[in-house]
Amino acid sequence: MPTSGASARRIFSSLGSLGEIILLLLGLGLLGEQQPALAATRDPAFSVWRSAQAAPPPQPAAPSPVQQPAAPPSAPSAQPQAAPATPPAVPAPPPAAAATPHQDDKSKEEKSSVPATVVDGEQLESVLGIEVLSSSGENMGRIVDIIVDRSGQIRAAIIDFGGFLGVGSRKIVVDWRSLQFDPKKAGVVLANLTKDQLRVAPVYKAAEPVVMVGGPGAKP
Amino acid sequence: MSDFLEGGQPKRESPPRSGEELPKPTPHGQKTRSPTPSLTSQRALDWFVFFLADVQTGFGAFVSVYLTAQKWTQTDIGLVLTVGAIVGLVGQIPGGAIVDAARSQRWVAAGGVAAVGISAFALAVSPIFAIVFASRVLQAGASCVLGPAIAAISLGLVGQRRISLRLGRNAAFASVGSGVAAAGMGASAYYVSDHAAFILAASMTIPALFALFYIRTEEIDPTRAHGGVSQHKHGNVLAGLRSLFEIRPLLIFAGCVALFQLANAAMLPLAASMMTLRSSQFATILVATSIVGPQLIVALFSPWVGRKAEQWGRRPLLVLCFAALAIRGVLFAFLINPYFLMVAQLLDGVSGAALAVLVPLIVADVSGKTGHFNLAQGAVGCAVGVGASISTTLAGYMSDRFDSPTAFLMMAAFGLVGLATVWVAMPETRPTADVD
Numbered sequence: 001m002p003t004s005g006a007s008a009r010r011i012f013s014s015l016g017s018l019g020e021i022i023l024l025l026l027g028l029g030l031l032g033e034q035q036p037a038l039a040a041t042r043d044p045a046f047s048v049w050r051s052a053q054a055a056p057p058p059q060p061a062a063p064s065p066v067q068q069p070a071a072p073p074s075a076p077s078a079q080p081q082a083a084p085a086t087p088p089a090v091p092a093p094p095p096a097a098a099a100t101p102h103q104d105d106k107s108k109e110e111k112s113s114v115p116a117t118v119v120d121g122e123q124l125e126s127v128l129g130i131e132v133l134s135s136s137g138e139n140m141g142r143i144v145d146i147i148v149d150r151s152g153q154i155r156a157a158i159i160d161f162g163g164f165l166g167v168g169s170r171k172i173v174v175d176w177r178s179l180q181f182d183p184k185k186a187g188v189v190l191a192n193l194t195k196d197q198l199r200v201a202p203v204y205k206a207a208e209p210v211v212m213v214g215g216p217g218a219k220p
Numbered sequence: 221m222s223d224f225l226e227g228g229q230p231k232r233e234s235p236p237r238s239g240e241e242l243p244k245p246t247p248h249g250q251k252t253r254s255p256t257p258s259l260t261s262q263r264a265l266d267w268f269v270f271f272l273a274d275v276q277t278g279f280g281a282f283v284s285v286y287l288t289a290q291k292w293t294q295t296d297i298g299l300v301l302t303v304g305a306i307v308g309l310v311g312q313i314p315g316g317a318i319v320d321a322a323r324s325q326r327w328v329a330a331g332g333v334a335a336v337g338i339s340a341f342a343l344a345v346s347p348i349f350a351i352v353f354a355s356r357v358l359q360a361g362a363s364c365v366l367g368p369a370i371a372a373i374s375l376g377l378v379g380q381r382r383i384s385l386r387l388g389r390n391a392a393f394a395s396v397g398s399g400v401a402a403a404g405m406g407a408s409a410y411y412v413s414d415h416a417a418f419i420l421a422a423s424m425t426i427p428a429l430f431a432l433f434y435i436r437t438e439e440i441d442p443t444r445a446h447g448g449v450s451q452h453k454h455g456n457v458l459a460g461l462r463s464l465f466e467i468r469p470l471l472i473f474a475g476c477v478a479l480f481q482l483a484n485a486a487m488l489p490l491a492a493s494m495m496t497l498r499s500s501q502f503a504t505i506l507v508a509t510s511i512v513g514p515q516l517i518v519a520l521f522s523p524w525v526g527r528k529a530e531q532w533g534r535r536p537l538l539v540l541c542f543a544a545l546a547i548r549g550v551l552f553a554f555l556i557n558p559y560f561l562m563v564a565q566l567l568d569g570v571s572g573a574a575l576a577v578l579v580p581l582i583v584a585d586v587s588g589k590t591g592h593f594n595l596a597q598g599a600v601g602c603a604v605g606v607g608a609s610i611s612t613t614l615a616g617y618m619s620d621r622f623d624s625p626t627a628f629l630m631m632a633a634f635g636l637v638g639l640a641t642v643w644v645a646m647p648e649t650r651p652t653a654d655v656d
Contacts, residue, residue, distance in 0.1 A: 129291040142288050160288060161496070164507040165406055166281030168492025199497060205620070 125186045132159050132179070133188060134195045143189070147173065147210065156212040158204050172201035178214025257377045257439045264434035265377065265386075266393045268329075269370060271428035273397030275336050276366075278405055278421035279304075279359050281489075283343070286414045290347040300349075304356035308364060309605035315364030316598020317457045319372055320446050320591070329369040330432055335362035337425030344418035367601060368594035371580040373435065376445030380588060380651060384581055388526020391576035392519045399515035406508065446591045460592045461599065469586045470596060472645050474603040476538070477579060479638035480571070481607030483545055483631040486615030488568065491552050491561055494624060499558040506558055510565040517569025518576060525577045533650045534582055535642065541574035542639035549632025553625040579604075585649035 132140040145158040156173045163169030180190040191198070193214050201213045287297045322328045339355035339362070370390065378386045401424070405417040464470060492507045499506055529537055544567045551564040579600060587596035611631070618627035 126291050128293065129289045144288055144294050160285075162503055162507075163281075163285075163492060163496055164504050164511065165402060165409075166283070166285040167489055167511060168496045168503075168507040169285075170493055170496055195501075199499075199503070 127157070130187055130189050132157075132174070132191050134191055134193060134198065136194060138195050140191060140195065140198055141169065144171065146176075147212075156210070159198075161198060161201075171204045172198060173204045173210050173212045174198070174201075175212040175214035175216075177216045258436060261377060261435045261439050262386075264431045265373065266389060266431075268428055268431035268435070269390050270393040270397035271424045271431060272333060272336075272366065272370070273394040274401040274404075274424040275333065275340060275421050275428060276363060277398045277401035278340060278418055279336075279356075279363075282405060282409075282417070283356075286343070286409075286418070287347060287352065289414055292347075292349075296349060300352055300356050303353065304360045305605075305609065307357050307360035309602060309609065311361050311364035312601035312605060313457065313461070313595065313598040315361070316368045316594040316596070316601070317460065318365055319368040319594035320460070323442055324437065325369050325373045325376060325440060325442070325445050326432055326435060326437060328365060329373065330429060332362040332366040332369060333425050333428050333432065335359070336366070337422050337428075340418050340422035340425075344415045344422060364598070364601070368597040371584070371597060372445040372594050373440055374580075375584055375593065376440035376442060377435070379444060380584065383584055384529045384577070385523070385526045387577045387581050388523040388529075391522035391525075391573060394576070395515040395518035395522070395572075399512045399519070402508075402511055402515070443591075446593055457595065460590075460595045463590055464587065464592055464596050464599060467586050467590070467596075469647050469649055470583070470600075472641070472647075473582050473586070473649075474600045476542075476638050476641050476646060477575070477600060478603040478607035479634055479641065480542065480545060480575065481604045482611045482614075483549060483634035483638065484568075484571065485608035485611035487549065487552065487628070487631055488565065489612070490615055490619060490624060490627060491565055494552075495558040495561055498556070498561075503558070506562045510562045510568075513562070513566050514569030514572055517566055518573040521569065521573035522577050525573050529577060529581060530650070533648045534578055534585070535646060535648050537574050537578055538642045538646065539639065541571045541578070542635055542642055544568075544570040544574075546632045546635035546639060549628050549635055553628035553632065582649050585651060588651070 127143055127146060130143045132143060134140050141159045141161040141163075143157045144160045146154055147156040147158065149155050154176050156175050157179060158171050158173055160169050161172045174191055174193070178192040180192065182188060182190065191214065198213060202211050204210060284297050284301060287300070288294075319325065319328055335358050339359040342351050342355045371387070374386045374390060375383055401421065404420055408420050409417040488510065492510060495506045495510070496503045525537055548564055548567040548571075551567075552561065555561055555564060580597060583596045583600055584593060587593050590596075615627045615631065618630055
């Protein structure tokens, strides 16, 4: 029977630094509830925060072909939200939002004349917990975290791979360019890799050299 | 213990210290017959244990899978699980004290079962942080109470003489319940949804409560369930603990079990992680089998352990338990093929069966005269929890710093130390005098 062993192991590996613990306590005070990105953008406090990042809104005139893996978006505003230092109360909108331009994207003047973007909530999703399927349709696990580099560019996703009922799963890192988001279907993402290629990936350890499997040239 | 039950002057091992009163003789001052619980009560206890294991199974590692799907961050998940583990550790001793102090074990057990059911239901319905936090705390606290309560009901029902067989049956039904629940939850999570798995676990509380109340209350002797009348009748927990500390076999046994958990707790997750790494298609099935397989072995093996504990004594089985653990550690270190890993994991069933019976049994043996049976169980449970927590951290550190085979060998070494301790220091605790 799965004991608390597996959970304890996760605990000690995830509660790494004191800073994270302090941020977590802050998040506890805010009760850390997830909200759709749309509501967040309508919240004046959020808009003020976003403007403080000096972020231009994503350019509707720069379409990226929908079928290709989502290129790291040009708008730097999306990335800082994905950084681990983000206050837990604010969810991370996925970069896919920038890759699907629609007439819905419009800049809207808030009362305090702060630039903001209102995007249809149906087009957006939180990236945490999305199921990852291999190129042959097998379930690989779920995304549990995003890795960004110092310039704010999204590099990879961490996937909780394998196991049964939580026992025996490992955290592996998959290059962001190997992940394909389906514009029609939410909650599922395709990886350009087979299960065999994924299972040999080493386990993710923070502050050590990270091995990201996949990449633009990866062939399944 | 037997002399005490028969009334008259109990034999004492040491002269009473000043200020201590002699334990009171049995209420009617007559010879007490050995308990004869009805078949209904015994069957009811079987099914209660079964359904309770069903409810409890869902709260292991599956919670983190579920919460991940609910878009929780890993830090939040880690926090909730840590809190659950801490409450489960710290609450062991108060839980045992509560069961000792209670007049009716059934109501305590019913409260515990209801609490676990509520927490499963809350998890399914509303996975927001505050509710999941409260749910984990509630479930951890309830399990601290339920473990001793079941053993206390068993002891109260069948008495010291047949407790060994009864515990064997308990372990068998619990493991079958656990295996069935794991399969059921896995299937419902796959076919229906993750929420459905927890609703299924929560719904098992109803048959559990039914079974509990089929146990006839008059057949559970509360005095016997506490392990005799306490000499510190209205004493507090600390006085009880102090009196338990003086029982040397209990201390040695707690140390041995802590060593066992130190070696054992991290073995399954680490081995399962190896299986995921080394096998492509069948990794999930292999891990599933290594969880369910040992449960089957426990189910088949523990009644046998219960019988042999009476026949051979407790020590040979303890030795068997630690030997299986050490062998398993060595096998994990050297086997590469994931299928062989799965077979080696079946040895977990052997140690698991032995311990599931022997832990409450030996605690009952040594704490029989004190009336602090449940407190003693809580203390041993605390030692087990400490061992388990250290185990996972240590194994994680070892396998990061060196590699997995080294971690497994280290755990096997702990198992051998435990084996040596049992061989050298642990006395045989089977009661020698015959209860009629």
